[in-house]
Amino acid sequence: MRIHHDWKALPLDARGASVAMGNFDGVHLGHRSVIDAARAACDAPLGVITFEPHPRQFFAGDGPAFRLMNAESRANRLARLGVDHLYELPFDAVLAGFTPEDFAREVLVGGLGIRHVTVGADFCFGRQRSGSAQTLTQLGAELGFGVTVAPLIGDGAVEYSSTAIRQALAQGRTRDAERMLGHWHRIDGEVLHGDKRGRDLGYPTANMAVEGLHLPQLGVYAVLVDVLTGPDRGSYKGVASLGVRPMFGVNRPNLEVHIFDFNADLYGQHLSVALVEYLRPEARFDSLDALVAQMDRDSQSAREILATR
Structure with missing residues (x-):
């Protein structure tokens, strides 16, 4: 094109x-x-x-x-x-x-x-x-x-529109959004340098900006990830956190993507991240150990959801 x-x-x-x-x-x-x-x-x-x-x-x-x-x-x-x-x-x-x-x-x-x-x-x-x-x-x-x-089209219950899709995403209804989109809702962009806390916790993440975009419900998602550029180009599965990282006092939303069984450097590469299913809202934990334990549960849930994808 x-x-x-x-x-x-x-x-x-x-x-x-x-x-x-x-x-x-x-x-x-x-x-x-x-x-x-x-x-x-x-x-x-x-x-x-x-x-x-x-x-x-x-x-x-x-x-x-x-x-x-x-x-x-x-x-x-x-x-x-x-x-x-x-x-x-x-x-x-x-x-x-x-x-x-x-x-x-x-x-x-x-x-x-x-x-x-x-x-x-x-x-x-x-x-x-x-x-x-x-x-x-x-x-x-x-x-x-x-x-x-x-002519405008819909499914009888709702007319397909960007407004209806925004409403579905704001409520974490990714599958309703997918039904109107005809594809998973995706966030595309460049991988930016972050604070690398995820790596220290055993969950390295690719960090992406979301400025200027309508924010889906903040929280954790099972995701499909396309690496669009670089030597590791391909399709992967993972789990992502969309939010402000309340454990660390950060107040600017971003998307942190952990790709399963992947260990390459993606800085500067472009990703397309599909939000497949909403898992849970953001939360503040009493300790880093409690956070990691929840991340383990999130990853297991995401793996099960994505097993047939």
Whole structure:
């Protein structure tokens, strides 16, 4: 998959795609239906148009973190779906100020030269979200590109949405989130240097930042781990703690991942960590021995849960 960070001066072979357009936070089953419709719309390379930062971040940057995935994680997921071109457009004051007509004419036609665009039924675009899917259909007819409006989907009980997935994760309901996502919720990122306490306790961990992401329920999880870079690239099983480490007085959340039967140095490598099952909340223990005993129990529980994965 090729990633383009602007709509201007694109090479000729990056133009003329059939694109799905939206924020695609989580790349859930509703998003995948939009992407599948774009794939089927015409005989053209498959593209995805999305925005970075997320428009909600641009307009309310000091609000609580809400994103299910960062740009790296979203790109990894879209690549797995067979997307040829990811147009990760910079969402800035210029783009925010475009009317729907400006956006269609300048970006979709003039910049990307799209053949077809597919959006969800609830899609809005343009200054102050003044354009709808119906507006886009009218503009496509005027400007010469096709438009498909994909219906919203769900399972009868709930409509698949990023909001519903955030709610499930905030309550530790990883399997409900997986049902709506079509895949396990993952946290992707670089392994950072930590304080190495886990190694001293017999549980070395790979530490990852979670700033800017919606936090699932804090606590301990059984996890599947993909090492994406470096000599130890591959898929592993493990247990992870998402939280503020109350035993050690740390108040900034992070993700600490212990990979079973693994002893390599992962600093600077990139991981993708799937939260498979919530085991327990964070806790403060009376002693390090009590902490290690609980870590032993957590690891055993995680091994049993992941035995068939």
